[in-house]
Amino acid sequence: MAVRKRRATSNKIDEYFEDMERWAEQVRETFTEKPSWDLENCAIEPLRDMTVTPREVIVTVDLPYAEKKTVQVKAVDAASLEILAEMKRKIRLHELGVTYREGVIQRFHSWIHIPVRVDMQKMKVQQKKGILEIKLPRKR
Amino acid sequence: MSEDVRIIEREKIPTDATLIFAFPDVGLVGVIAASHLIDELRMTEVAYLDSKLLPPVIVLHEGLPHFSVRIFAGQGTLLAVSEVPIPSDVIYPIVDALVSWGKSRKVKMMISLSGIPIEDRQDVTELKSFAAASNADVLKVAREKGIEILTEGYMVGPQAVVLQRAVESGSPALTLLAQCFFNYPDPEAAAELLKSLSKITGLKVNVAKLLEKGEEIRLRARDVMKRTQQEMTKMKKGQEYDIPMYVS
Numbered sequence: 336m337a338v339r340k341r342r343a344t345s346n347k348i349d350e351y352f353e354d355m356e357r358w359a360e361q362v363r364e365t366f367t368e369k370p371s372w373d374l375e376n377c378a379i380e381p382l383r384d385m386t387v388t389p390r391e392v393i394v395t396v397d398l399p400y401a402e403k404k405t406v407q408v409k410a411v412d413a414a415s416l417e418i419l420a421e422m423k424r425k426i427r428l429h430e431l432g433v434t435y436r437e438g439v440i441q442r443f444h445s446w447i448h449i450p451v452r453v454d455m456q457k458m459k460v461q462q463k464k465g466i467l468e469i470k471l472p473r474k475r
Numbered sequence: 476m477s478e479d480v481r482i483i484e485r486e487k488i489p490t491d492a493t494l495i496f497a498f499p500d501v502g503l504v505g506v507i508a509a510s511h512l513i514d515e516l517r518m519t520e521v522a523y524l525d526s527k528l529l530p531p532v533i534v535l536h537e538g539l540p541h542f543s544v545r546i547f548a549g550q551g552t553l554l555a556v557s558e559v560p561i562p563s564d565v566i567y568p569i570v571d572a573l574v575s576w577g578k579s580r581k582v583k584m585m586i587s588l589s590g591i592p593i594e595d596r597q598d599v600t601e602l603k604s605f606a607a608a609s610n611a612d613v614l615k616v617a618r619e620k621g622i623e624i625l626t627e628g629y630m631v632g633p634q635a636v637v638l639q640r641a642v643e644s645g646s647p648a649l650t651l652l653a654q655c656f657f658n659y660p661d662p663e664a665a666a667e668l669l670k671s672l673s674k675i676t677g678l679k680v681n682v683a684k685l686l687e688k689g690e691e692i693r694l695r696a697r698d699v700m701k702r703t704q705q706e707m708t709k710m711k712k713g714q715e716y717d718i719p720m721y722v723s
Contacts, residue, residue, distance in 0.1 A: 371697065371698055371701070379694075379697075381697070382658060382659055382697050382700060382701065384657070384658045384659075386594075395597070395659075397656075397658075397659040397660075397693065397697070399689075399690040399691075399693035399694045400690045400691070400693075400694050426694070431694070431695055432695065463597040463598065464597050464663075465690065465693070466597045466656075466659070468597065
């Protein structure tokens, strides 16, 4: 997942940390590349994004085909969120063009690590156009 | 054309066509639009690009292999589309080869389809399209067709190279950009882009089916989007958000 800092002023320190984040992301992907689905739990990992501003952390999650009323956002601990959402119907892997194995997907499931201190109690959640948006104020 | 990149023609190539480019980019807008265009205009594959500069990937369809960068034709239009993101370090030779090939086939105009990311995309109900062009005459055509001009800003990626090469060779070229998500597949933006393409080319494209299948497309495109994100990071695509500083 890309973690982006909103560009108010760009300086060398910001760029250095952005490069480090990209490098860390590449290393993580090298070691953990695997299918986006988990057939044991009939789940698929959604696309997600995170923006860290001086005041808050904004997490968005793309949930196409999700049943809006089933979307759950749980604060697992001070720095982790769990996202769960059921799909409107079961989708066979064959429908997604995966023909070399059988299986169905019926939910989205994702764990998200928040890289800075936030106040989970003041979390605000909204959904628009199948995009889940979570706003977490930062702790001083 | 570079020896590292070859365009192999499988069918007769129509002359005086409009050559459209669509590469995986922000919101996969260009590729989603291209896929719909192929279906709607019943375009057929006429050529493909072969290069050892690209990752060793083929795309299987009905058990048969296809190259990842292919050229389709139909209704006086050529469409070059890539199903995998072009690695940032080979964008120049790949785009150079496609543009040179287009010129050798005497295309009348080149049009790149892409997106322009906006941070509050989920709050926007009416998306806008913008145009940038290789010369003032093409820009005037876009303006007369009611498309807003991207007057200032940065463009990063294959569509930037298409414009560069078109300027160098004096060829007419246009880039159409629809407001879109940065990191999420955006079929609505693709539909908006196709409306602008229709205004420019006169092609009749019904986008109703594209909008109807929007959620399915978003789900199917998630893995391509993820790989595209990695290449966008490498090519510093985020620069398109920057406040431009034009040095006059």
